[in-house]
Amino acid sequence: MAEFDLRAIAEPVDPIGLKAVGLVSVAALVLAAPFLASEYWINAIIVPFLILSLSGLGLNLVTGYAGQLSLGAGAFMMVGAYATFALQLRVPELPLPLALIAAGLISGVVGPVFGLPSTRIKGFYLIVSTLAAQFFFEWLFLKFPWFYNGNSSATIALSRGLSFFGLNANGAHGRDYLTLGIVALLTWLSFNLIRSQTGRNWMAIRDMDTAAAVIGVPVLRAKLQAFAVSSFILGIAGALWALAYLGSASVQSFGLHRSYQILFIIIIGGLGTIRGAYLGAAFVSLLPLALDWLFQYLFSGQVDAGLLQNIEKAIFGILIIWFLIREPEGLSRLLALRRTAAVAFFLRNPFLHFLKQEPEP
Amino acid sequence: MSTSATPALEIKNVSLSLRGVKAISDLSFQVEKQEICALIGPNGAGKSSLLNIINGVYIPDGGEIVFEGERFQRMQPIEAARRGIGRGFQNNALFSGMSVIDNVIAGLSRHSHVTLVEEMFRLPRALREERDFRERAGAVLHLFDLDKHARTPVGTLPYGVQKKVEMARAVVGEPKLLLLDEPLAGMNAGEKKEIAAVIQRLNAELKLTIVLIEHDVGIVLKLAHHVVVLDYGRKLADGPPETIRDNPDVIAAYIGSEHAVAA
Incomplete structure (x- = not known):
């Protein structure tokens, strides 16, 4: 049997058949989830996980694909949330889906404004510009009561609940499907985009921007497009976070810690991969819950509850560090290597030889 | 045809300093349409810098570039690409x-x-x-x-x-003009032959004007229609390969330098 390069077979687009089976089974599982899971599961686990995945996806487009480091994810989520609130409040005839799209567009215009410095500065310096967005919007939405309609707690909440083309989306199932539908649609659109010329332009700029310009990639336009699409998605994610998950939100819901959280999600999941956002969001949102459940099960009643919580946080932190040392390229890469090892095993096994597929031309 | 008189590329009195060091001084030469023009010269002679000026990565201190009859003092890289200047880099x-x-x-x-x-x-x-x-x-x-x-x-x-x-x-x-920076470097003899043949085909079949930098003088003399020799940012010689081979200045520049004239 000829030797083959493990890395080389890890990356080529795998047989579409496998991908379709995976997608269909995930879709079936997710659609069935509202009937399998309790309301607690939906409200506290599935919905936030989906929205965090969507946020990770949005940030991954600009940071993972186009290589523009951003710490402004929270800011663009905030813009989307406050824009949706303002539109629903002041233009009540606008149905929620259109309000969400409009809020996404507003955020999608704001993003490139703070991305403009990326045409002159790179890497860590760009963080300053995106941090400016973070602080500016925290200030703006607190300073002017118009943005939160002057209520005493300075929070935003929908007065008449969620409805989607006349369908009531207030219950756990309604919110789940609303979130799921939006996340699925935006994932599909992002996927199309990164496999098109725009996506190639982004990755070219990320990998070597001088060469990209010389071979004819419109560097400036592509960077601003990356900021626009990214903040469009982040804006919609922010609106969902405020209205479908939290119910009522404030600027603290989208503070700097949120920006860090979204950045961690894509670093842990895998920069520049679509699935990385989902894997990272699962890691960040589900692992603490699993730890909590495990510790409650093992030590409940024997150890002080506050101490237990701190131990959980410490273990979570240690897991992140251990994991990033083992696989700096994130969960997505880890998964690809596992799959490659599995494929290699099958290829070596003469009885399973019929599974071997020639790569498409 | 009236355009056949216009060269594909003219370098006119171009100078460039990089961090205070003169990389190219007052360099002029022409590249005719559909020819393969080779730039040779020792390391640091300013060959790659010149390519970087032609496609807009570096801004020259003086002089101008005339591409297909249009003059430029500087061109943005994207503009160069749009006008049809393609580029291969020295280090991939x-x-x-x-x-x-x-x-x-x-x-x-x-x-x-x-x-x-x-x-x-x-x-x-x-x-x-x-x-x-x-x-x-x-x-x-x-x-x-x-x-x-x-x-x-x-x-x-x-x-x-x-x-x-x-x-x-x-x-x-x-592209209409292809700039190649050491396309054969780091290749074995078989690969060199293969790439040289591809370059020849691009030139003959696609009517591509090619400017290339190459150290393997043996291949250059076979491949190029026109050779420009640079040393310390100046033009040492300029002409068809046959005249370059016997030029005493060129021989002097290469003797003692790390690049032997390969057969």
């Missing part, structure tokens, strides 16, 4: 996170006309363009005998193969 400047075919398709960016929204929703125009780009990239991969590597991540390939991918990326956009 490939997009390491992408597959071979995606690297090559990235070279077609200047021909892309679809909008972001069309791409997002996979509208017919976007699909048509994608199919067209894949076909064009596939044809160029075939020309360089890279078909079997199309899906491979470019970073995993050996240096010589990467070099070919880089040339494919430069050629796919159908």
Whole structure:
């Protein structure tokens, strides 16, 4: 049997058949989830996980694909949330889906404004510009009561609940499907985009921007497009976070810690991969819950509850560090290597030889 | 034909300083249409800097570039690409996170006309363009005998193969002028022969004007129609290969330098 390069077979687009089976089974599982899971599961686990995945996806487009480091994810989520609130409040005839799209567009215009410095500065310096967005919007939405309609707690909440083309989306199932539908649609659109010329332009700029310009990639336009699409998605994610998950939100819901959280999600999941956002969001949102459940099960009643919580946080932190040392390229890469090892095993096994597929031309 | 009189490229009195050091001083020469022009000279002679000026990465201190009859004091890199100046780099400047075919398709960016929204929703125009780009990239991969590597991540390939991918990326956009910086460096004898043949084909069949930098003088003298010798940023000699070979200045510049004149 000829030797083959493990890395080389890890990356080529795998047989579409496998991908379709995976997608269909995930879709079936997710659609069935509202009937399998309790309301607690939906409200506290599935919905936030989906929205965090969507946020990770949005940030991954600009940071993972186009290589523009951003710490402004929270800011663009905030813009989307406050824009949706303002539109629903002041233009009540606008149905929620259109309000969400409009809020996404507003955020999608704001993003490139703070991305403009990326045409002159790179890497860590760009963080300053995106941090400016973070602080500016925290200030703006607190300073002017118009943005939160002057209520005493300075929070935003929908007065008449969620409805989607006349369908009531207030219950756990309604919110789940609303979130799921939006996340699925935006994932599909992002996927199309990164496999098109725009996506190639982004990755070219990320990998070597001088060469990209010389071979004819419109560097400036592509960077601003990356900021626009990214903040469009982040804006919609922010609106969902405020209205479908939290119910009522404030600027603290989208503070700097949120920006860090979204950045961690894509670093842990895998920069520049679509699935990385989902894997990272699962890691960040589900692992603490699993730890909590495990510790409650093992030590409940024997150890002080506050101490237990701190131990959980410490273990979570240690897991992140251990994991990033083992696989700096994130969960997505880890998964690809596992799959490659599995494929290699099958290829070596003469009885399973019929599974071997020639790569498409 | 009246245009045949216009050279493809004119370098007129170009000077360049890099961090206070004079890299090119008052350099002038012409490249005729459809010729292969070789730039030779020891390391640090200013060859790569000159290519960087031609496609807009460096701004010259003085002088001008005339490309197809139009004069420029400086050109943005994207503008150079749009006007049809293709470029291969000395140390591979490939997009390491992408597959071979995606690297090559990235070279077609200047021909892309679809909008972001069309791409997002996979509208017919976007699909048509994608199919067209894949076909064009596939044809160029075939020309360089890279078909079997199309899906491979470019970073995993050996240096010589990467070099070919880089040339494919430069050629796919159908440039009028192709600048190649040491396209044969780091290749074994067989690969050198293969690439030299491809360069000759690009020139003969696609009517491509080519400016290349190469140290292997033996190959240069066989390949080029026109040789320009640089040393310390100045032009030492300029003419057909036969006259360069016997030029005493050239021989003097090469003796004692690290590059022996290879047979």
